[in-house]
Amino acid sequence: MTYQIQTYNQIAEAGLSLFEDSYTINSAESPDAILLRSHSLHDQAINDSVKAIARAGAGTNNIPLEDCTSKGIVVFNTPGANANAVKELVLSCLIASARNLFDAIHWTNSLEGTANVAGQVEANKKAFIGHEISGKKLGVIGLGNIGSIVANDALALDMDVMAYDPFVSVDVAWTISRNVQRVHNLEELLFACDYISIHVPLSEKTTGFIDAKAFRAMKKGIHFINFARGELVDEQALTEALADGTVGKYITDFPNDHLFGVENVVAIPHLGASTTESEENCAVMAARQLKVFLETGNIRNSVNLPNVSLPLTSPGRLTIMHKNIPNMVGQFSTLLAEREFNIADMLNRSRGEWAYTMIDIDNKLSEEHETDILNRLQKIEGVVKVRHISNGWQ
Numbered sequence: 001m002t003y004q005i006q007t008y009n010q011i012a013e014a015g016l017s018l019f020e021d022s023y024t025i026n027s028a029e030s031p032d033a034i035l036l037r038s039h040s041l042h043d044q045a046i047n048d049s050v051k052a053i054a055r056a057g058a059g060t061n062n063i064p065l066e067d068c069t070s071k072g073i074v075v076f077n078t079p080g081a082n083a084n085a086v087k088e089l090v091l092s093c094l095i096a097s098a099r100n101l102f103d104a105i106h107w108t109n110s111l112e113g114t115a116n117v118a119g120q121v122e123a124n125k126k127a128f129i130g131h132e133i134s135g136k137k138l139g140v141i142g143l144g145n146i147g148s149i150v151a152n153d154a155l156a157l158d159m160d161v162m163a164y165d166p167f168v169s170v171d172v173a174w175t176i177s178r179n180v181q182r183v184h185n186l187e188e189l190l191f192a193c194d195y196i197s198i199h200v201p202l203s204e205k206t207t208g209f210i211d212a213k214a215f216r217a218m219k220k221g222i223h224f225i226n227f228a229r230g231e232l233v234d235e236q237a238l239t240e241a242l243a244d245g246t247v248g249k250y251i252t253d254f255p256n257d258h259l260f261g262v263e264n265v266v267a268i269p270h271l272g273a274s275t276t277e278s279e280e281n282c283a284v285m286a287a288r289q290l291k292v293f294l295e296t297g298n299i300r301n302s303v304n305l306p307n308v309s310l311p312l313t314s315p316g317r318l319t320i321m322h323k324n325i326p327n328m329v330g331q332f333s334t335l336l337a338e339r340e341f342n343i344a345d346m347l348n349r350s351r352g353e354w355a356y357t358m359i360d361i362d363n364k365l366s367e368e369h370e371t372d373i374l375n376r377l378q379k380i381e382g383v384v385k386v387r388h389i390s391n392g393w394q
């Protein structure tokens with residue numbers, strides 16, 4: 001069996017090199033899978049041949065998730081693979097903004113070609129007196145892979161840390177220091193903190209999450225750091241909060257036309273995850289997840305389907321993505337029994353409105369049988385995608 005992978009953006013070689021001879025990269029019009037970073041698939045037709053999309057990164061807002069799910073496409077991301085890179089840049093920006101480093105460096109560069117640079121530096125450096133972050137209060141919104149380590153490491157820098165995440169996962173919760181003060185009301189955090197860093201995913205629910213009401217609740221002069229997504233912040237409200245001094249500094253990884261020239265905005269060209277280590281981690285994790293899915297049907301780190309794992313030991317496996325409605329498994333097994341297929345193993349898991357069933361069969365399938373059974377399964381009401389994976393080891 002051979003597979004075709006379509007890539008977008010620069011994907012680290014460490015990940016691409018995992019696709020051995022049975023894979024071709026960027027050479028087919030009918031890819032089995034897409035591997036990408038920030039490239040947007042929203043305005044692009046996705047070929048019917050695509051079975052999986054892997055985001056080498058955390059945010060999947062560049063992928064039309066509902067559309068993919070209804071077409072039976074499994075979407076993956078790489079949770080945690082770039083978290084350390086983002087955390088390091090967030091903490092460095094936190095310190096750089098507290099010490100006025102961005103403005104200070106800009107001013108120093110403006111001295112080029114002027115007389116007595118050393119004298120001017122000593123005379124004017126008082127304009128850039130900053131603050132120490134030690135003892136100040138940091139608010140972390142979103143305690144996932146990034147927010148949790150920002151919170152823990154800010155404690156190590158002697159900050160007081162408050163955090164808000166009503167949906168924090170149990171796994172992450174175990175890793176968070178008990179000295180991080182969790183609040184159940186966002187306003188409590190906005191009201192109390194000198195610095196705020198946001199780390200929540202962008203979705204329909206979180207678009208404009210930080211709005212005029214949120215800015216009104218903030219302390220005057222707050223430094224607000226956004227390495228999550230620009231659209232989480234209502235731009236009009238942000239502009240007003242910068243103008244009236246509520247926000248003393250807005251440090252964002254997401255520049256746009258409206259932010260240019262606005263005072264106290266520091267815009268970084270989406271560098272949060274741009275380290276060699278992080279790009280390799282993401283590419284390797286994404287490539288492994290795609291390979292496992294294409295070769296065995298097993299699903300790890302999907303954002304739209306349940307995670308499933310069943311060792312593939314029989315001659316073949318049928319994978320069926322379908323609506324999570326009654327009697328689906330009954331219909332599959334009846335159909336297989338009618339054709340004298342013996343089921344060796346089976347797994348069915350659901351996630352919300354969707355479900356995924358893997359059926360291992362003892363029979364080796366001829367091409368004709370394969371086409372017949374796939375067509376019949378596909379015709380069952382509620383089924384969106386079926387595959388037969390023959391086991392290369394048998």
Ligand SMILES: NC(=O)c1ccc[n+]([C@@H]2O[C@H](COP(=O)([O-])OP(=O)(O)OC[C@H]3O[C@@H](n4cnc5c(N)ncnc54)[C@H](O)[C@@H]3O)[C@@H](O)[C@H]2O)c1
Binds near residue numbers: 060200228270
């Ligand atoms: N700048 C970059 O290069 C870069 C790199 C990685 C991630 N990101 C962005 O950062 C986001 C977070 O990344 P992550 O790896 O920590 O993701 P994650 O999924 O591990 O964590 C997200 C956290 O946000 C929480 N959350 C969701 N909705 C919330 C809400 N309404 N209020 C409070 N918390 C909420 C979730 O419970 C979860 O704990 C990504 O979705 C992505 O958009 C940016």
Ligand SMILES: O=C(O)CC[C@@H](O)C(=O)O
Binds near residue numbers: 038060082274
């Ligand atoms: O690929 C990148 O450089 C950015 C990734 C980042 O935005 C993410 O959501 O993981």
